[in-house]
Amino acid sequence: MKKVVTVTLGPSEQDFSFKTKFLGQQFEVTRLGADDDTTQAWELMRRHQADADAIGLGEIGDHYQVGLRTVVNKETKRLLNVVTRVPVTTGATLRRLLQVRAVRHVQHELGHYFNNNIVLFLSGMRNYDMAVAMSDYTKNLNFADALFQTGAPAMLSSLDQLELYAKGIKWALPAAPREILEKSLGGLKKKRIVAEVARSHVIVGTFAELKAVGNPANLAGKTVITSAVDDERLAYFKLCKVNLVIDVSPKLFDQVVGINVIEAMMLAAIGKSPEEVSDDDFVEMIDELKITPRLLHPTGKFRNIRRFAFVIHPLSQEFIRKGFPIPKATPKFIMDKVETLAAHMPPMVYCKMENIISPTGAEAEGWLISVGGTPKEMLARSPEFTYRRLLQAAEMAEKLGAQIMGLGAFTKVVGDAGITVARRAPLPITTGNSYSASGALWAAADAMRRMGLVKVNKGDKRVPAKTMVIGASGSIGSVSARLLAMAFDEVVIAGRDMKKLEELKKSILKDTPDAKVVCSIDYDSLLADMDMIVTSTSGAGKKILDITKVKPGCVITDVARPLDLPPEEVAKRPDVLVIESGEIELPTKVRGMKSIGLPNNVIYACLAETIVLALEGRFEVFTIGRDTEWPKVKEIYKLGLKHGMKLAAISGVKGVYSDKDIAKVVELAKKARLNWNGGGAAPAAEAPAKKAPAKKPAAKKAAAPAKPMPAVKKMAATKPATKPAAKKAPAKKAAPAA
Secondary structure, eight states, X not given: OEEEEEEESSOGGGOOEXXXXXXXXXXEEEEEEOTTOHHHHHHHHHHHTTSOSEEEEESSOOOEEETTEEEOOHHHHHHHHTOOSSOEEOSHHHHHHHHHHHHHHHHHHTTSXXXXXXXXXXXXXXXXXXXXXXXXXOSOEXXXXXXXXXXXXXXXXXXXHHHHHHHTOOSOOOSSHHHHHHHHOOTHHHHHHHHHHHHOSEEEOOHHHHHHHOOTTTSXXXXXXXXXXXXXXXXXXXXXXXXXXXXXXXXXXXXXXXXXXXXXXXXHHHTOOGGGOOHHHHHHHHHHHTOOOEEEOTTSOOOOEEXXXXXXXXXXXXXXXHHTTOOTTOXXXXXXXXXXXXXXXXXXXXXXXXXXXXXXXXXXXXXXEEOOOOHHHHHTSOHHHHHHHHHHHHHHHHHHTOSOEEEOGGGGTSTTTTHHHHHHSSSOEEOOHHHHHHHHHHHHHHHHHHHOOXXXXXXXXXXXXXXXXXXXXXXHHHHHHHHHHHHEEEEEEEOSOHHHHHHHHHHHHHHOTTOOEEEESSOGGGGGGOSEEEEOOOOTTOOOOOGGGSOTTOEEEEOOSSOSSOHHHHTTOTTSEEEOSOOXXXXXXXXXXXXXXXXXXXXXXXXXXXXXXXXXXOOSOOSOSSOOOHXXXXXXXXXHHHTTOEEOOOEETTEEOOHHHXXXXXXXXXXXXXXOOSSSSOGGGOHHHHTGGGGOOSHHHHTGGGTTGGGGGSGGGHHHHHHHHHHHHHHHHHHHHO
């Protein structure tokens, strides 16, 4: 029977002895505590080497390999040197291998778990190899070595700084980590490390270190990486409401033992000293024993909270007024200066959203980060101006721990629509346009269904209606056109560049050969025939369409931000349903969210895409550029349903449309259609058209108006009606200017 003795500086009252089978051999393992007395530890090791096959040394300062430098602990070296007859180890080699494997295992098993986490190493030098492994997934690494050992108030914030610090060490480190804690943790220094624990997502340290700096306030919800977690230690973590404990030392026996014990048992089993055993030899034994880290959930429920950031900005001077205490009477020329100044301000956190919980159990939280430029200011400058603000926001998001960032409103339109920002940003970027397109059409379809003006028969392959997409060559517009071409009888794709429209048409017909697609850059004359219109332009307040020419009962989905149809335009046509794209309702009541101009718990679809990707753990560049991919639109729609996202109540410029509101629009639309002349005038101006027959210049002409009325359903019948409309048009255009 092999005999292994572990001498530790821990309390002797926790000593134990047990027998077990390990690597095919029988073992007796005995623990001897020296009660923080290195002299007693030295004597125990000297005495027991005579009757042991290997000795482990625990709870003592270790030698460190940091970069190319080895830091030797003189007291540990003295204790190890007393054992000359059998192998002796602190478990450093096995600990290093198990730490790295633990990081890789958790990252894989829990789905990108460490991506951009803020990780605090209470000793970076002792856990250097783990830190190197962790750096593959996050740059947010902080090391408390300098604070613990010298009292320096700042954290080391990179591997380079840690290596530089290790090179500068000229003193002998205390033998026990507990000595370091007792000497350095006092007053402001302790407050500093306690605060650092609170802002971190993952804390790495020994149990003694964690207990010295942790408490129920700053450890709640955190992930802790440590070793040798027994029932007593787990109870402490439960008291502190720790979310996840990653124990890098496996529980191979009923009794929890430290890594130094397991390495000593391995050395005894193969009869070699530590110097004779390579990393590959240890890996082979690890694989044979099927060792994996223990993932413990002290509270009984594991919460895998993913984090996101989303960029917002003011759409106009009015939004700037709401964000800052600026008097309403401020002259316009001063507001113009304020608007310009705001565009140059650095990004700032607007609010933090918490408690977003999917039906699957996944959770997300994130920050809304505001950049100051309005669309007017962004258009007045080169795209690089906006790129730099967005990259500053991305750097801020990374430091906060966000794992993906979305671009909102006009920030996703500027320049190449997110491509450059995604290439240069330190974390994945999405514009949210896939879900914006999905949400817009989702809302439009629901609105048309509720209005009931377009009848769809059971056997119809397509909706017997016509639709138009204005801004069709853009990201949301192009994918909207593709989907509508599959569902509607006819689609008009409208924009400013005929060449781009023709290319889009060719692409649509390749996917949907039997679709009817019409290109137009002068589309006003076609508005009168449209049952649905989607506007998705970057007009930034410019007039996009003449709403007076739109067919009564038409559903207009305004996806643009700023809106293509301001309230004063919408007010001209109470018989037309104008909806503000498709907003999304979150599955749970969100905490901490400030107003973004929508009802509580309702968000824009582009923000919803960012959240859905976070909930799914899809930390990747998802939607960028102007060619939104149809498969991604379908995918994000399905993922949204999976995570409990719902289409919010249909809303317009005045708020949510009730069933009563929609019924009123339908009533007015049906009435207006009785006298609709194909866009010559708005419904409010229809009355004079009825007086036209009163002139009666001749008996033959008196009956003339009666003939076209039954034929108004046919496109040809609308042509004669456009002639008198031309005379009325100037009077109609003068009205908005008044």
